[in-house]
Amino acid sequence: MLKLEFFIPINLAIAPAYEFGKPPNLVLREIPIDYNTSFQVWSPKADTILLPEEASLLKRDRLRIAVICTRLIWLLGVTCSEYEDYLAANQKLLYDWDEAIDFACRYKFKPNAIDVIFSPQTLRPLYNSLTEEPTHWVIEPPCWEIFFLQLKSCDKGFIAEPRNPHLSAIVWTGKPIVKAISSNYRRSQISEF
Numbered sequence: 001m002l003k004l005e006f007f008i009p010i011n012l013a014i015a016p017a018y019e020f021g022k023p024p025n026l027v028l029r030e031i032p033i034d035y036n037t038s039f040q041v042w043s044p045k046a047d048t049i050l051l052p053e054e055a056s057l058l059k060r061d062r063l064r065i066a067v068i069c070t071r072l073i074w075l076l077g078v079t080c081s082e083y084e085d086y087l088a089a090n091q092k093l094l095y096d097w098d099e100a101i102d103f104a105c106r107y108k109f110k111p112n113a114i115d116v117i118f119s120p121q122t123l124r125p126l127y128n129s130l131t132e133e134p135t136h137w138v139i140e141p142p143c144w145e146i147f148f149l150q151l152k153s154c155d156k157g158f159i160a161e162p163r164n165p166h167l168s169a170i171v172w173t174g175k176p177i178v179k180a181i182s183s184n185y186r187r188s189q190i191s192e193f
Contacts, residue, residue, distance in 0.1 A: 015040035044160040055158035058113040065114040070097040072171045104148040111148035141174035
């Protein structure tokens with residue numbers, strides 16, 4: 001019988017070492033799974049040119065990150081959206097990593113690197129785009145957002161081009177809750193001050 005001790009086995013949790021000291025344009029982050037389990041991800045720093053060795057490391061590490069994402073998606077599902085309104089109630093969950101990759105490739109995007117970030121629970125307002133007034137509060141449960149990156153060569157090295165910013169692939173630990181702000185709520189805030 002197969003003995004499963006860890007959702008992410010230790011050999012998958014550890015990122016490969018960078019062979020040339022400390023990479024100037026990459027950050028090694030710990031991504032939590034639960035209170036005693038995490039995995040490492042090499043992430044490119046924002047708006048930077050990657051050295052060829054850094055781009056190579058990200059490309060080589062893609063398979064390991066894909067295996068971890070496959071496990072998360074199998075367990076919880078992933079919400080893929082082409083709009084910023086990923087909170088829509090009718091979002092279909094995908095439970096297959098290949099479907100998430102197909103989603104990214106549907107837009108003529110060929111990812112050859114993957115980044116993942118973890119966001120803890122957040123509480124934030126949603127605004128009306130015309131009046132810039134808050135209309136709702138949203139509580140987002142903890143989640144992992146998967147970033148598909150395409151590493152492209154440039155004059156001085158490589159750039160990590162992200163997929164369209166409106167495309168998202170998010171593995172939620174629960175369902176976001178959206179609550180409309182009523183006029184009573186606004187009045188109660190004003191009267192307390």
